[in-house]
Amino acid sequence: MLEQIKTIRHAPDEEYYVSGHRTCAGCGPALVYRLVAKAAGPNTIFLGPTGCMYVANTSYGCGPFAVPWLHTQITNAGGVASGVEAAYKAMMRKGKYTGERPHVIVMAGDGGATDIGLQALSGMLYRGHDVLFICYDNESYANTGIQTSPTTPWGAVTTFTPSGPAIPEGKRLWPKDNAQLVAHGHPELKYLATASLAFPLDLMNKVRKGLNAEGPAYLHIQAPCPKGWQFDSDKTIDMAKLAVDTGMFQLYEYENGKYTITYTPRKRKPVEEYIKLQGRFSHLKPEHIEKIQQFVDAKLKAIEVEVTAVSEAAPTD
Amino acid sequence: MGKKRLITGVVATAEAVRLADVDVISSFPIRPYTGIMSELARMIADGELDAEFVHAEGEHAQLSVVYGASAAGARTFTGSSGVGVTYAMEVYSPISGERLPVQMAIADRTLDPPGDFGSEHTDAEVCRDQGWIQGWAATPQEALDLTLLYYRIGEDPRVLLPQYACQDGYFVSHIAGEVDVPDEAQVKEFLPPYKNKHQLNIYEPQIIGAQIEPDMGPPLQYQRALAMRNAKEVIKEAYDDYNRIFGRNYSPFVEEYMTEDADVVIFLQGAHSQTAIDVARRLRNHGEKVGVVRLRTFRPFPTEEVRDALSKFKVIGVVDNSANFGIAGGGGVLLTEARTALYGEGDKVKTVGFVAGLGGEAITRDEFYRMFAKLKDIAKTGKVEQNAYWVPFEL
Numbered sequence: 001m002l003e004q005i006k007t008i009r010h011a012p013d014e015e016y017y018v019s020g021h022r023t024c025a026g027c028g029p030a031l032v033y034r035l036v037a038k039a040a041g042p043n044t045i046f047l048g049p050t051g052c053m054y055v056a057n058t059s060y061g062c063g064p065f066a067v068p069w070l071h072t073q074i075t076n077a078g079g080v081a082s083g084v085e086a087a088y089k090a091m092m093r094k095g096k097y098t099g100e101r102p103h104v105i106v107m108a109g110d111g112g113a114t115d116i117g118l119q120a121l122s123g124m125l126y127r128g129h130d131v132l133f134i135c136y137d138n139e140s141y142a143n144t145g146i147q148t149s150p151t152t153p154w155g156a157v158t159t160f161t162p163s164g165p166a167i168p169e170g171k172r173l174w175p176k177d178n179a180q181l182v183a184h185g186h187p188e189l190k191y192l193a194t195a196s197l198a199f200p201l202d203l204m205n206k207v208r209k210g211l212n213a214e215g216p217a218y219l220h221i222q223a224p225c226p227k228g229w230q231f232d233s234d235k236t237i238d239m240a241k242l243a244v245d246t247g248m249f250q251l252y253e254y255e256n257g258k259y260t261i262t263y264t265p266r267k268r269k270p271v272e273e274y275i276k277l278q279g280r281f282s283h284l285k286p287e288h289i290e291k292i293q294q295f296v297d298a299k300l301k302a303i304e305v306e307v308t309a310v311s312e313a314a315p316t317d
Numbered sequence: 318m319g320k321k322r323l324i325t326g327v328v329a330t331a332e333a334v335r336l337a338d339v340d341v342i343s344s345f346p347i348r349p350y351t352g353i354m355s356e357l358a359r360m361i362a363d364g365e366l367d368a369e370f371v372h373a374e375g376e377h378a379q380l381s382v383v384y385g386a387s388a389a390g391a392r393t394f395t396g397s398s399g400v401g402v403t404y405a406m407e408v409y410s411p412i413s414g415e416r417l418p419v420q421m422a423i424a425d426r427t428l429d430p431p432g433d434f435g436s437e438h439t440d441a442e443v444c445r446d447q448g449w450i451q452g453w454a455a456t457p458q459e460a461l462d463l464t465l466l467y468y469r470i471g472e473d474p475r476v477l478l479p480q481y482a483c484q485d486g487y488f489v490s491h492i493a494g495e496v497d498v499p500d501e502a503q504v505k506e507f508l509p510p511y512k513n514k515h516q517l518n519i520y521e522p523q524i525i526g527a528q529i530e531p532d533m534g535p536p537l538q539y540q541r542a543l544a545m546r547n548a549k550e551v552i553k554e555a556y557d558d559y560n561r562i563f564g565r566n567y568s569p570f571v572e573e574y575m576t577e578d579a580d581v582v583i584f585l586q587g588a589h590s591q592t593a594i595d596v597a598r599r600l601r602n603h604g605e606k607v608g609v610v611r612l613r614t615f616r617p618f619p620t621e622e623v624r625d626a627l628s629k630f631k632v633i634g635v636v637d638n639s640a641n642f643g644i645a646g647g648g649g650v651l652l653t654e655a656r657t658a659l660y661g662e663g664d665k666v667k668t669v670g671f672v673a674g675l676g677g678e679a680i681t682r683d684e685f686y687r688m689f690a691k692l693k694d695i696a697k698t699g700k701v702e703q704n705a706y707w708v709p710f711e712l
Contacts, residue, residue, distance in 0.1 A: 045517050047385070058527035068517045070388050070415075071526025073407055076381035079373065083341060083385025083393075084517060086369035090340040091391055094367055096510075102519045120381065123374035 002041065002208040008201050012038055020062040026233030028197055028223035028240065029053050029136040033107060035197075036134060036221075039204035040211060042067060044103045047081050049117060050074035051109030052143040053136065068102075077106045077113075078120030081131040103211045106133045110151040111141050113220075114178040121182065125216045128188035132210040132217045135178060138225035146228040150176035153248070154295065155288050156280045158228070163283040170283060174295060179220045183254050190215035192254040193262070196222050198241035199251065202262060206253065222249045230279025242274040247296045250303060259303065271296055319499040319563070326489035327352030329457040329496045330396075330422050330482070333464030335366045336504045340391035343371045343382035347401040348434050349486040350424035354396065376401040380408035380421070387417035388525060390518070392468070392511040395419065398486060399426030402440040412479045413448030413541060415526055416515065418471035420464065421449075423483045424490040425587075427676055428640075435677010436486035438587060439639040442615075442650050448541050450480040450548060451616035453587035457494040460484045462565065465499075465508060469555045472511050475547045483615075485588035485638075487677060499563055507562050545617045552614060570619035571626045575601055576608035581692035584627060584655055585636035586612040589673075589680045593636070596685040607689055612651070623658040632667045632692045633659075638674045648672055648705030667695055670705030671712065684708050 005011050016037035023030040029052055037044070046069040048054045054071060057064055072080040085104050091097035108117055113135035121133055140158050141147040147160040154174050157163050161171040183192050190213035195203040203221065210217030224239040226232065231239055243249040244263060248271055251263040271293050275281040281289075324332070330353045334342070344354040360366040369386075373379040376397045383393035397405065402423055412419055427437040438453070445451060450471055454460040460482070467480035484490055515525060529537075549570075556569035574594045576582060583593045590611040600607045610626050610633075612619075627633050637649020646652050648670020659666050671688050674680040691712060695701055706712040 043519055045389075045519065055528050058524060059530070063524040063527055065524055066522060068519060068522045069524045070385070070517055071411075071528075072381070072385075073411060075407060076377060076384075079378040079381025080385035080388075082371055082373075082378075083343070083382035083387075083391075084389045085385075086341045086371050086382065087386035087389035087391035087393075090367070090369040091389070094338075094340065096340070097390065099518075099520060102517075119374060120378055123378055126374075127372065 001212050002039070004205050004208060005039070005201060011201070011204060012041065014038070014041070016040070016042060016044065016066040018064050018066055021057045021064040022059060023052065023056040024227050024233065026226040026236040027052070027056070028225055028236050029109070029138055031197055031236065032136045032203070032221050032223045035200050035203050036105065036107065036207050037067070039207040040103055040105060043100055044105055045070070045084060047072050047077050047084065047104065047106045049077035049106070049108045049112035051112050052138070053107055053109065055143050074112045075116050076120045077108050077117055078122070078124035078133065081106050081133065082124045082127060082129045085129045085131050104131045106131060108133065108135055109142070110135060110137045110139060110149045114150045114176050122186070125182060125186040125189050125218065128215050130215055132207070132219065134219045134221060136221050136223040138223045138228060140225065140228045142225050142228045151178070153292070155284050155292060157283060158280070168283065168285070169288050179218065182218050186216070188215055189218065191217040192219070194220045194222070194249070194251055196240045196244050196249060196251060197224065198237050198244060199263060202251065228280065231277055235277070239274075239277065242269070242277070245269045246271045246274045247300045248274055250300065252303065261303070319497045319503065322496050322498055323493050324457055324496050325352065325491050325493045326454065326457040326460040326484045327424065327491065328356050329461040330464055330484070331356035331360065332498050333461045334394050335360055336499065336501060337392060337465060337468050337508060339368050339394045341369045341371065341383065341386035341393045343373045343379040343395045345373050345376055345379050345397070345401065347376070347398050349426065349490045350396045350398040350422060352490065353422055353424070376405040377408060380405040380412065383419040384408060384412050384415070384417060387419045388415065388517050390511070390513065390516045393419045394422070396422035396424070398424050399440050400429050403428060403443055406444065409444055409447035409449065411526070414537070416477040416544070417479060418468070418477055418511070418513070419479045420467055420471065421479065421481050422464070423481050424486045425483055426486045433676045436488055437638055437640065437675055437677065441481055441483045442639050444481065445616055445650065448478060448545065449616060450476070450478055451483060452614045454482065454484040454489055455588045455590050455611070457489060458496045460489055461496055461498065462559065462563070462567070465504060466555055466559055469508050470548060470551050473551045476544050476551050477513065478544050478548065483587070488588035488679070497563070503562055507558055548617050549619065568613065570614045570622040572611045572613055573626060574609040574611070576610060576629070578606055579608035579630060580606045580696050581632040581634070581689065582608045582610050582627070582630050583634045583636055583685070583688060584610045584612070584651065585638070586615060586651065587638060589636065589638060592680055592682060593685050596682050596689065600689060605689070618654055620658045623655060624662070627655065627659060628662045628666055630666065632669070632695045634669055634671055634688050634692045636671045636673055636680070636688070640672070640675060646670060646704045652705060667701050669695060669701055669703070671708050672705060673708035680708070687712055
C-alpha cells in the first residue's frame with residue numbers, strides 16, 4: 001500500500017521522471033508526469049501511447065524514465081496495459097516470476113484516452129484489469145501541431161477549427177466529459193478522480209489511491225499547454241489554478257458509487273478571467289464568452305457545486 | 318508417447334497451445350477460428366490449462382493484449398479470421414518491430430464483401446510483409462505441429478519474431494483428421510521456456526519502443542530483415558528436432574510429391590494441396606508425368622529452395638487461393654513470388670497462374686484435371702497465351 005502524503009513537504013525526494021527530454025518550456029503534461037512518477041515510485045511500469053509524452057520524451061537514447069516504459073499505439077494503451085497486467089498475474093500464479101507485482105500505469109493524452117483510444121480504455125475497465133489509466137489532458141492533439149480533440153473547449157481555435165468570417169467562434173462542439181463517460185458504465189471500476197497540476201499534493205494522493213485500488217482506476221488530469229493554448233510558458237500553473245477557480249475544470253473523486261468534491265473555490269471567478277489570458281480564445285466575442293459561462297454554470301449545478309461566479313471587481317460580502 | 322485422436326484443426330491447435338503452456342490468451346469471436354478459443358476456454362474451465370484468458374473487445378485489442386503480455390515476459394496466443402485479421406493490421410508491425418514472439422493462429426477466410434464465411438488465403442496473405450514468420454498447415458496434424466514449431470522458431474534468440482500459424486478455414490479447421498497429440502515430456506524436450514532479455518521488468522528498467530530520428534529507423538528495420546534471414550537456419554534446426562522427437566517426416570520449406578521425371582507440376586500451399594496430390598496420383602496411374610510441389614514456409618519465402626525445386630520442370634502451374642486485384646501477372650502472390658524465385662532460369666521454365674477456390678469453394682478434382690491439361694498444352698506448344706486464369710470463369 002502506498003500511504004497518503006500528508007503535506008507537500010512529505011512528498012518523496014526521489015524522481016522517476018528525470019531530465020533528458022525535450023518537451024516545450026512550461027509543458028503541463030511533463031510536469032504531470034513528474035508528479036505521477038514521484039507518487040507511484042520505483043515499482044512501476046509505464047505505458048506510453050503515441051502523443052506528446054511519447055514523441056517529446058523518448059527521443060532515442062535520452063528517455064527520462066527511471067522505471068520500465070513501453071510504447072503503445074495511440075489506439076491501444078488500454079489493451080496493452082491489459083496484457084501486461086494479465087501477464088504478471090499468470091506468471092506469478094505459475095511461479096514464472098517471483099518478484100514484487102508491479103503497478104501498471106498508462107499515461108495517455110486526450111486523444112489516446114477520450115477519442116481514438118477510448119475503446120481500448122473501456123475494454124480494460126470493463127474487464128477489471130488492475131491498471132491505473134491516466135489521461136493528461138492538454139485539450140488538443142498537440143504533438144501534431146494543435147488539432148481539435150474531444151476535450152478541446154467550445155470556442156477554442158485549433159488548426160482544424162480556425163475562426164473565420166463563416167465560423168467566427170472556432171470550435172462549435174462542447175467538450176466530451178470522459179470522466180463522466182467512463183464512471184457509470186464500468187462496474188469493475190474501483191476508483192476515479194479528476195486532478196489538476198495546480199494541486200500537486202491532491203494529484204499525487206489521487207495517484208496513490210488509484211494504485212492502491214484493487215482493480216482498474218481512471219484519473220483525468222488537466223495539463224495546460226502553453227503552445228496550444230497560447231499563453232506564456234511561465235503561466236502553466238496559474239492557468240491550471242484558474243481553470244479550477246472558474247469552474248472550467250472541476251476536482252472530484254468517485255468511489256463506491258459516491259462523488260466527493262475535493263476542492264471548491266471559495267469565490268468562483270467568471271470564466272472570462274481564464275479565457276482572456278489564452279490566445280486560443282482571443283477571437284471570442286462577449287456573447288461567445290457568455291455561452292461558455294452558461295455551460296460551466298449548468299455543469300457545476302449538475303455536480304452540485306453551488307458557488308456563484310463572482311468577478312474580482314465585484315463586492316464579495 | 319503421444320495419443321491418437323480424431324480431431325479438427327481448431328481442436329488440434331488448442332491442444333498445441335495447452336502443450337506449449339501458454340500464459341496469456343486473447344480472444345474475440347469470428348468464424349471459423351473461434352473454435353480454437355472455445356476449446357481453450359473449456360480447457361481453462363476444466364483445469365487442464367493455467368492461463369489468463371482475456372476477452373478482447375476486437376481483434377485490434379487482441380493483438381494489443383498479446384503485445385503487452387509478451388513484452389512483460391509471458392508466452393502468448395491469439396488468433397483470428399477474415400476481416401478480423403485485417404482489423405488488427407496496425408499492431409502487427411509494432412509486435413515484430415519490438416521483436417515480440419507472439420503467436421497468432423489464422424484459420425483463413427475471405428475478406429468482405431459479401432460476408433462470405435469461406436476459406437481463402439487472402440486475409441493472411443495481406444499481412445505477409447509485416448515481419449512475421451508464416452506458413453500453412455494442410456491437415457489437423459500439421460496445425461498442431463505448426464503451433465509448436467512456430468513457438469520454438471519465433472522465440473529463438475536469433476529470430477525473436479512473431480508468427481502467423483495459418484490453416485485453411487473449414488478444410489482444416491473444421492474437418493476432423495487423425496492427430497497424434499504428443500505428451501508433455503516430448504514437448505518439454507523440444508520447446509524451452511520463453512525468455513526475452515528485453516522485458517518490462519522493474520528490476521532492470523528499460524525503455525522499449527522509444528521514438529527515434531529518421532536515420533535511426535533503417536538500422537532497426539535492417540535488423541528485422543536479418544532476423545527473417547536468420548530464421549531459415551533456425552527453421553531447419555527446429556524441423557530436424559521436431560522430426561526426431563515426434564517421429565514426423567517434414568521438409569521445412571518445400572515438399573515434392575511425385576516429381577521425379579515430371580514434366581509439369583502444380584505449385585501451391587495449404588489444404589488444396591491434398592486434392593492436387595490426389596489428382597496427380599490418378600494421372601500418374603495413366604502414365605502422365607505430373608507432380609505437385611507444396612510450399613510449407615511462406616515467410617521467410619524460401620527463394621533458393623523454391624528455385625531449386627521448380628527449375629527442374631518444363632511448366633509450372635501456380636495456384637493462388639487469394640484475390641489480388643490488379644497484381645502483376647494477373648494471378649496471385651504465389652505466382653509473382655515463384656516467378657521471382659525463377660528469375661535467371663530463362664525461358665526454359667514456363668509458369669502460369671490459376672486463381673482458384675475463392676470464397677471457400679473446394680478446388681475440385683475436375684478443376685485440377687483442367688489445370689494439368691493446360692500445363693500439358695503449354696509443354697507441347699511452348700506458348701503461354703495468358704499469364705493467369707481465374708478458375709472456373711476462364712478455365
